[in-house]
Amino acid sequence: MRFLSRRLVMPNDLNFAGSLFGGRILEWIDEEAYIYASCQLDQKSLVTKHIGEITFDASAFQGDVVEFGLATKAVGRSSLTVTCIVRNKGTKQNICTADDIVFVHIDPETRRPQPHGKTKEQLDQQQIDLPR
Incomplete structure (x- = not known):
């Protein structure tokens, strides 16, 4: 996993x-996951369909x-x-895990699901190929 x-x-x-408000961290997760998915698929027309299990493990505080x-x-x-x-940069302690965040590529005009044309192998x- 890359941070x-x-x-x-x-x-x-x-x-x-x-401590960090749970709703704020969920907002950040949705935004960060969208950016990641959008970059992976090279597509902008993605919508969040589902966010599965969310586990809060630790708190974060002002200045973290x-x-x-x-x-x-x-x-x-x-x-x-x-x-x-999501983890604390300083301590590396996990703050929150959001599993099974599903994004769907849609046709911007019809708002219906549309194939994105990528495979897991291509994304892997x-x-x-990314620089480290």
Whole structure:
């Protein structure tokens, strides 16, 4: 799993208890997973269809830097399923895991699912070819 981006936990990201609000982290996961899926498929017309199990393991606090690890789990005809792990950059402790995030490629005019033309093998090869 590659950790591709980071965010700084700011005061407006906190809940009443002073830790990172769960809704904010879910917003970030959806955005980060979309960016990942969009880059993998080289497509912009993707919609979030499903987010499976979400597990919160630890808290993050103001000033913490969190990082997002994303990986391709499955590739369908018009869909891409990814997994996202959010961890504390400093401690490497997992904060949250969101599994089975499904994006569907749609035709922008009809808003109906449309094949994206990629296979799991192509995407795996694409990951190997990326500079480290």
